[in-house]
Amino acid sequence: MYQLLCEYLDIFINFIYPRNIYCILCNEPITKDEKYSLCTHCKEKIYFIDKSCEKCGKPLEKLYIPQKCPDCIETNHYFTKGISCVEYNKEIKKIVHRLKYQNQRYLSYHMAQIMKDQLQKQNIKDIDCIIPVPLYKNKERKRGFNQSYLLSKYLGKWMNTEVEKKTLLKIKDTLSQNQLSKEDRKRNLKNVFVVSSKESIINKTILLVDDVYTTGSTVDACCKELLKENPKEIYILTFATGKNI
Ligand SMILES: [Zn+2]
Ligand SMILES: [Zn+2]
Structure with a gap:
């Protein structure tokens, strides 16, 4: 229904x-x-991102030799691999802002198409479920939607994969990550995500979906919780990300 x-x-x-x-x-x-x-x-x-960090999916310069970006050489992430589609620039910022703050939900359809195509280029098989990065309930109510869920909904439909909207929840409101340092971002997200249904995670290959990947602290905080329930793998799919080299 x-x-x-x-x-x-x-x-x-x-x-x-x-x-x-x-x-x-x-x-x-x-x-x-x-x-x-x-x-x-x-x-x-x-x-459109082509050559990218093998861990987080951030774009790499053609002539850059290491397979990982400087951030991933230094830090450990909690996910198997991140995939992102477009480099975050002025134009992409406009699209993301119009979706999130001007209620132009139709954009999520086109963003999700780009995401689906980028995902198909990877050698990732058998994704069992898609989990959108959750918003705090008051924030979602105020905005009227969760942009990550809109993206997940289309991906789920096209990939014929279950979208688990209520499996991962954000239980606390947090400061906007934008102005915070890397350390403060981590602190800001401590104990804010919880898993509500363990059965959806155990031994599953999960695709965690978000609109933008910045330092990875949000998805890492989500993964930390998800990993407690022993998933098989967690992949991250985001629409846009910035360069860090
Ligand atoms: Zn990286
Ligand atoms: Zn145009």
């Missing part, structure tokens, strides 16, 4: 915001076959 409702809602949203008619960045008309609803000009302003 819920699934059916989502389908109808999706058709309805597509009716109000028809897909692939206007470029999602500059709003100029495009042809139906333009990938990701981006015009050729805007596509050039977006850097």
Whole structure:
């Protein structure tokens, strides 16, 4: 029933915001076959990640030799591997902000398409479930949605994989991570995530989904909790990430 409702809602949203008619960045008309609803000009302003850190998925310069980015050489992450799609720049910031703060939910469809394609390029098989990075309930209520869940919902549909919305919960409100140092980010996220249903995790290959990967402290804090329930692997899929070299 819920699934059916989502389908109808999706058709309805597509009716109000028809897909692939206007470029999602500059709003100029495009042809139906333009990938990701981006015009050729805007596509050039977006850097799709190709060579990346084998651990966290941050982009690496072509001539950079190590397989890991400087951050991953220094720090240990709690996940198996991170995958990200586009480099965080002015244009990407606009897309993410319009989704999160201007309620332009239709953008999540195109973002999720980019994510699905990037994931397919990896050699990751048998993902058992998708878990969106949760928001604190008051924050989600205020925003009206969790952007990571919107992305997960499309991915789940296209990959035919279960999306576990209530398995991982955020039980405390936290300061925005933006202004905090790396150490403070970790402290800020201590004991804020909990696992509510252990059965969904034990021995499962999990895909944890978020919109932006910055230092990895958010997904690491989530993984720390998930790992207590012995999953098989945890992969991270994010839409955008910044360079750290
Ligand atoms: Zn454009
Ligand atoms: Zn890295």
